Amino acid sequence: ISESEDGAAVVGTMELAGEGSLLAASDEGSSETGRSDAGVRKVLATPVARAMAKEMGININEVPGSGPSGRVKKEDILNFKSPSAETSGRTDA
Amino acid sequence: MIQNDLPAIFRDFNPIEDKMLQVIDNEGNVVNEKLMPVLDDETVIEAYKQMLYERIADEMAVSYQRQGRMYTYTPNIGQEAIHIAAGMNIREEDWLVPAFREMGTLLAKGVTMKEMFLFYLGNEHGGSFKNVRHVLPIAISIGTQFHHATGIGYSVKYQKKDEVVYTFIGDGGTSEGDFSEGLNFAGVWQVPVVFTIQNNQYAISVPVKLQTNSINLAVKSVAFGIPGIKVDGNDFFAMYLAYKTASEYARAGKGAVLIEAFTYRRGAHTTSDDPSKYRGKDEETRWGLTDPLIRLQRYMQSKGIWNIDEEKLIEEYKSEIDAQFVEAENNKSYPWEDIFGHMYTDMPDELKRQKMEYEQFLSWKENRR
């Protein structure tokens, strides 16, 4: 059923390090590596706004947000008239 | 307070004086004739056979595990006299609330080796003991079973049933709070429970002297106002007498009893344990001389009732046990739904949802192939 091992695990079977189970060493700890989190530049929108935009075929990136920090809210989608959305003319609407 | 009409053995073998009840010695000689329980020869032979069966089953289980055919197993070797003496006293309607090292008593209650094997093969159906009456599953969280036994004792008493509850614990287990609490409740409630400490000298690697500073383990009964007695656990007759006396006491409505069965775990703690790390060969050899099977065999031989073709019997047992193992091993059915099916008596919506989502995953997996 399994390999045994050199411990005295009271119960169960323990997986033993085999081929390919050698992890790369880490140099963390000796010098702490600070992380930068640049590159977060996405449109801010509530999930419901995202959902409605998708539903209505609106590119949410084109919608001006009226909420704090320019977030796109449900109302913004409802009030948005996008040329692309009009021409695409959804048939299932 | 304990009532005054205690059976004589509790007075004669008062644990406060660190006495131990013994009937036969290591050579099988009767050392306490007047305590010899009245048993006909067939019964004695039957007892030996049951002890032998447990021993063989144990050895085979260990070897299945070594062959990689079974997961970790907990052998009983050396403690059979306790299990079978209890087993011969416990009646169908009596309750067994096991710890995890009293296979012989489980077998006496009707549990099969197939079920035991199934359990150690990782299938809950083996450990449910569903097919026998009044047996609880084994208790892995040490000590907790003492309360269950006491509670069942209360039920029995409340419902005025003629039932006795048997429960077990190890020497290590006596350190757990639930051990003391359980005995204390049993003392106050005067319930029909026979508590056994199997003092096999070790809790995994830890010897009794690191477990407690008390003169013995039976004496702990004093703290809870119930009678206690220390018994040679490798002496079948002493154990039989202790169980007979204790169960009569309990059935008479006098309350609970604590038995310390002084024994030795001859095998490893489990199949993944190596005792040579923490104890010497000479110690093992010394205790080997007290082996309960050898002692009973010698007794029967000296009494001239030893009529067993042991070799043949062992072969019989072996093939019967192996057949059970193979059956268990071949039981490959473990439907995935089973893991959801026993959590509640009626499955709550949350579980139904989780089950359904898992089913969706399974069919996605199926479709990917």
Place this chain on the structure above:
Amino acid sequence: MIQNDLPAIFRDFNPIEDKMLQVIDNEGNVVNEKLMPVLDDETVIEAYKQMLYERIADEMAVSYQRQGRMYTYTPNIGQEAIHIAAGMNIREEDWLVPAFREMGTLLAKGVTMKEMFLFYLGNEHGGSFKNVRHVLPIAISIGTQFHHATGIGYSVKYQKKDEVVYTFIGDGGTSEGDFSEGLNFAGVWQVPVVFTIQNNQYAISVPVKLQTNSINLAVKSVAFGIPGIKVDGNDFFAMYLAYKTASEYARAGKGAVLIEAFTYRRGAHTTSDDPSKYRGKDEETRWGLTDPLIRLQRYMQSKGIWNIDEEKLIEEYKSEIDAQFVEAENNKSYPWEDIFGHMYTDMPDELKRQKMEYEQFLSWKENRR
């Protein structure tokens, strides 16, 4: 196992025989001359004064509570001999690990009534006992303190310090698993801990006989291999002798001791309890005759050392205690930041965030006005 060179009182008052150590009787007569501790008159008078102080403080606390000036309070009335006898033996470097009903011993360690009042006024700073050495906060979760005391005992022993640990529990508390576990660890580790059971006959409404079936509570020591003794808890001299003997035993490195102080909770369990629900007036009257203050007073009178103007003393105590209460009552400062400030030695970001968000709410609230 317990060592053989036990002090005589442990042999002479063996709890197995249900004996109880007593030095003076209810009339203050010495009934056991050779056990009378050698104390000069001033010390005896001082002991009485401390007991009186505790009594007065208690009564005042109850009345503040009745006046609605303080929350639920736990009176000590009737148990002062125990607390002051312990207090007179405990040294600055000794540890006190309290339960919740040993105010006199806390006072002896240097805790002030102002702190006690602050605590019962709902301020943690009163209950931290920050200003005295080697006193733990009171233990509300019953029984848990036994382990803390044993652990401190291990520390003391490991660090080879000349310190003794004192800890307390009630009769009800003896049913908790931690009571037994704690004594068991203390037995194995042989730590310098003096365990006291204040057997005041009740756990709230539950009488001792529903708590355990043992012949007394001191006898529970047998289960853990430590010496035990049952002592008249309303007899200051008996308690003093017990503590002196026990602490010397512990300091000599011989291990722990269990003392059952047999007493009576003369007051209610707490100010919200009404004992008339569960016990009779005659019982209360009967026990009233054993009151530790009256007994010590009688002893002093018969010995001719009673030189106290009690009325005056009581007035003195009252105004001193009242001043402390008023101080505590006027302490209105409880900065909201305080509830975050003591959870960790360095506050984690999660708590900083919660604190900041709460601050935002507070300023919103402020602005709304």
Place this chain on the structure above:
Amino acid sequence: MSVMTMVKAINNALDIKLNEDKSIVIYGEDVGVEGGVFRVTEGLQQKYGVDRVFDSPLAESGIVGTALGMAVSGLRPVVELQFEGFTFPAFNQILSNVSRMQNRSRGKYAVPLVIRFPYGGGVNALEHHSDSPEALFAHIPGLKVVIPSTPHDAKGLMISAIESNDPVIFMEPKRVYRAIKQEVSEEKFVLPLGKARVVQEGTDITVVAFGAMIRECQKAITMAREAGISVELIDLRSIYPIDRETVGNSVRKTGRMIVVAEAHESFSVGSELIAIANEEAFLYLEAPPRRVMGFDTIVPLAQGEKYYIISPDRIFYEIEKSVKF
């Protein structure tokens, strides 16, 4: 009908069940002669005798562990633990055995056991007497966790809990015990376990709460109404199984949710409800669902508790923040 406090309503439920089913026994610390420190079992020992209603030794692990033994052997125990803070000596019995016996025995041993205890803050108590540990129990599979908020609910839920063949953790908001009264039928009635109650319908935001917080929420809702905000209030009633359907429906309607509870917010019922709102109503969310809960601190003693405990204005503040988001 008769006017009852929650204490009386639970007492009445216990009385009805004791009377109707001889297999029911009640025990715990001080529940006998004393009738419980909150008087929930008052009069029951006198009426049903010491074999059926009795004081146990002071040991919670023992109380629960023995009750499990009784439950697997024909009785239906209802045990009292004196305060939520003293449930933890019994935690091992609850987690390792009570919740698991049914599964371990593959259905051979059901565990018809009710563990009831007062919980929660707001009563100027000592440490361990003001906590709300529901999340700890709710995380343990095999248990049902129930919390009533009114006398009526307490009665109906208690009767259901006793009749359930599964173990039920029944948490009673001590702050509500005598604080409100209600006309409650003296007849037997049951309320289903696992079903929340919509206390009040609304359209702008969903507030989910339970126990003593329901009343605080109602006060906050009055403030919200004055500010023109329509609130839907859900009383969870069951913590496990949790009624994700009712919560999901409501949040899909309102697009907003706050959870109001006394417990420490981290790893709490609040966390769970936010997960559920995401799973059930993600595409309807107009503001982040939020927890209005206790801090990750020990509940302070009386003088500090006012900062810890959730006040109606703090609930209103969060409602407004969510709606204005």
Place this chain on the structure above:
Amino acid sequence: MSVMTMVKAINNALDIKLNEDKSIVIYGEDVGVEGGVFRVTEGLQQKYGVDRVFDSPLAESGIVGTALGMAVSGLRPVVELQFEGFTFPAFNQILSNVSRMQNRSRGKYAVPLVIRFPYGGGVNALEHHSDSPEALFAHIPGLKVVIPSTPHDAKGLMISAIESNDPVIFMEPKRVYRAIKQEVSEEKFVLPLGKARVVQEGTDITVVAFGAMIRECQKAITMAREAGISVELIDLRSIYPIDRETVGNSVRKTGRMIVVAEAHESFSVGSELIAIANEEAFLYLEAPPRRVMGFDTIVPLAQGEKYYIISPDRIFYEIEKSVKF
């Protein structure tokens, strides 16, 4: 540097600290002569003597309760509980005292105590030997809860835990104990408590995990890469305090999150992380954050465990579902 399993790495951390600080003592069941049932304390009693490394009686409440006593009186105990399933007899001591002594004593008694134990499934064990109770500890204010996933992390985090003046619950994924090896410095080094590690950067979805699940996630990530999905993997390392900054940054970037953990999903670390994702990254969410976790069932014995345990393909399935949402 030397190649170490996690067992060896923790042993090495304990050795370094025992050697450097006489106030450290180690005890528990079988940790002395035996060196622990998993051999984590192997050789330490021989090296440091029975006063510093020793076997205790078999009583978890006692182990933890006495350790608290030691911790407030000058020692720094590191105690072992044998398996996660046997931490519960000690739950009352942990919740009622260990986590609270610092606050109760207003800082007079800090509790420099490490409680370490193996946890988690995947080793074909008996009941109580496969559980993941981290949420239960994380909900208790006053504790720190740490879980390493690699030998290197185990060593650095263990040294930090021992040096912390606050009590630390140190959970060791037993499945990983000997399953992987890593070059680990033999010198002393520390890793900060409360900080997660970004194991791998990615842009499409954030996967948060810890302990033994990190390896399973890495396997799933390989599958995802083949499907053209870029995954960011976060190893939480600390369950409490939880690193909401790292999680928030990541989810703001990816807009998606799943949590992978072995524990029962209800009222879990998964629930908490979803709450955090909502609080920190609500306006960036493109799919509902989801839990890929254990069911609300007892972890099955070996034959059934394969259904319970989270497999890489189940993780991949959920990654794909989220990305396609």
